[in-house]
Amino acid sequence: MPQLNSWIGSENTAVIHHWQYPVRTDQLWDALTQGAQLSKWLGEPRLANFEVGQLVEIQHATDYWCTCLIQRCDPAKLLIMTWKFPDENLSMLELRLAGNSTGTKLSLIHSQLSDQATNYFTGWQTHLQYLEDLLCGSPRPMADFWSLYEKLAAETKQVN
Template sequence: MPLTSVSTADGSLLISWAFSAPAQAVWAGFTDAALLSQWLGRSLECEARTGGTIVVDHSGGYLSRSVITDMDEPRRLATSWEFPEEPESRISIRLGDTEAGAVMDFVHYGLGTLVDSYGPGWITHLVYLEAAVAGAAIPAAQFWPLHSTFETLYTASVAADAVTG
């Protein structure tokens, strides 16, 4: 798992990630319905264009809805993020190529007090994205066990940061 950093500030979550795949392949994970379904949830709608809508079924009747507000393939993607019973927030993704693959800065803005609950979830989803882009999808049944592990690690890391702060 090439998670390179996680930080929170002002109710926003920033995750930096290194992929062994090129930026174009990672980009497809965000804009191709079949790949999106392998890492985020079942894609119900995936219009990969500025103004387009992405709707994902996370199971149990939980649908996320995003509108693409800005995109520059394969470098930049910005969307709204709507999830049931939560205030609307925003996501920004920046991709760049390296000799080893791609690097990504993923920022989820406007989470407020939900910021720490989103950390383990996005890390788990990004592990699934990495696997999907590599052509080695992880079974959906592994999501919650992985999430539980990342939640434990994330909580310990946040506690350690508060002490050393």
């Protein structure tokens, strides 16, 4: 797993993950923003126009949609958007990409999570593992998401 480091920060209201992926920045960007690839690691997109001021909607479960508003978009470098599930407060998601000699580093910062940081920590860890598998040519079935989530949550509890 190319997870470099991860933690819960900002008074337990933010989640930070740094991952290294063995692909070019444009390939990682496409996986983050293209509908066909989004459905293999994050959820099924209904709206996926990654331009400033546009809405993005992603279905994570039956009738359970996340709605995002794009705040900043610098292709293959930076994406900042709001993040909102119907039963949660609005939060902010920032994705930064930086190419290097071994591929691309992704920095994910999800802030303003109030009491949801612990759940999001493992949720993003699971989604980023799915992204890694997709980029390495071995996509996981989305039906296995919760079993991997539970495994990673148990591993995280052992470390803490």
